[in-house]
Amino acid sequence: QVQLQESGPGLVNPSQTLSLTCTVSGGSISSGSYYWSWIRQPAGKGLEWIGRIYTSGSSNYNPSLKSRLTISLDTSKNQFSLKLTSVTAADTAVYYCARDRNYYDGQRGIGVHYFDYWGQGTLVTVSS
């Protein structure tokens, strides 16, 4: 059973960098055709996809965050990480890491991408 666990500071000063790590257990982060994603949820609001990284190290980011965002992979520690620079109060949210199961359905000619395992989430508050 794959498990994910987020860790990092719960309070970040405005204009500083938000850094979070997701530790994966129950399976190797570098095996299988999986992406590893970050998703966030402001209080009382819906889910927002932040970005993802593949086992090869290639990544995709939400265009609205791309200029401030870096997602990286540390296969030796079975972890992946998020760095978001120049944060404001609008970045206050519960941050989730998740495994992104993806494959190509040749019969329908479409990609299939969904999040099958999630961390419990960690609240990050941006405030001085």
Next chain:
Amino acid sequence: SYVLTQPPSVSVAPGQTARITCGGNNIGSKSVHWYQQKPGQAPVLVVYDDSDRPSGIPERFSGSNSGNTATLTISRVEAGDEADYYCQVWDSSSVHPVVFGGGTKLTVL
């Protein structure tokens, strides 16, 4: 970018059937996934690829997808099904490929 529209709320009595819709332009041509989120908890995948259920999800949860609407159906609703439900698709033509619906609050009366 691609938009998914869900009703903000759905109410149903215990034992009845709840249907939660997810609207999108030609969504029937995409693969739709559904997540259940209870207060203070992480989302849980309940239906993937339109109508498949992950291991451990009751058969009461089912999905369908056609035309411009995907539907999550919960049969014989229980009090424990009260939660927020989100649909999600992958839009390969968009620079923002992961799209979530706004969520639907299911209330069990």
